[in-house]
Amino acid sequence: MVSTDTRVTKQLPTVVRIGLAIALIGSFALAVYTGQPLLWLFGVLTVGGTLSLLWLFYRLVVAVETIARKL
Numbered sequence: 001m002v003s004t005d006t007r008v009t010k011q012l013p014t015v016v017r018i019g020l021a022i023a024l025i026g027s028f029a030l031a032v033y034t035g036q037p038l039l040w041l042f043g044v045l046t047v048g049g050t051l052s053l054l055w056l057f058y059r060l061v062v063a064v065e066t067i068a069r070k071l
Helices: 014-034 037-070
Strands: none
Touching: 014 037
16 A cells, blocks of 8 residues: 655745745836736736636645545
8 A cells, every 4th residue: 555645735835935926026017117017917816816726626636535545
């Protein structure tokens, strides 16, 4: 029997948080410089929504695997 560790972390690593902050601030600065902050907002909401849905799907898969393992 193969032992797998399926613990899900609830926090992002610090490096990822810093990278996201730099990317958001840099892209917002570029959007303001080019005069398109609403387009930036739309892009952030679209990417954020997509990542949120992918995260929820991942959590669903982990939950189903955990339930199947316990049967």
